Amino acid sequence: MEIHVKKNGPIVIPGPVTYTDAEGHEHTVAEGKVVALCRCGHSANKPFCDGSHRKNDFQADEVVLKTA
Template sequence: MSEVTILVRNNGPYRVYGPAKLVDADGNEYRIPEGEWFSLCRCGQSAAKPFCDGTHKGCGFEAPSDASLAAGRT
């Protein structure tokens, strides 16, 4: 089984590369096959949450993409 990779995009969403499964609060499953991806909103402005709809590009969203500090790594 392949490992799920989550890419933190610069000033943008989390891009999740499949194979992966997202399950919403109602139990609906969204499966992403290997070689495909979806993006999860990180800015809070998407009208399609939890998915990114590109709104971050026009709302001035800025956030670090370096996870090392939050993970306690340097």
């Protein structure tokens, strides 16, 4: 799996992946879909990206992480 830390944007994790939210509910992201996690701190829907990084001129490098 490759996790894309987008230039000036979110952390994008491709499905299929399953995660558990703060209330203990399990969610599955299907293959071909992604989950985008905010890293700028401005999202109104944390921990997910809502596009607010664009309005706030968030600046950060791009990184690709590869998992085994």
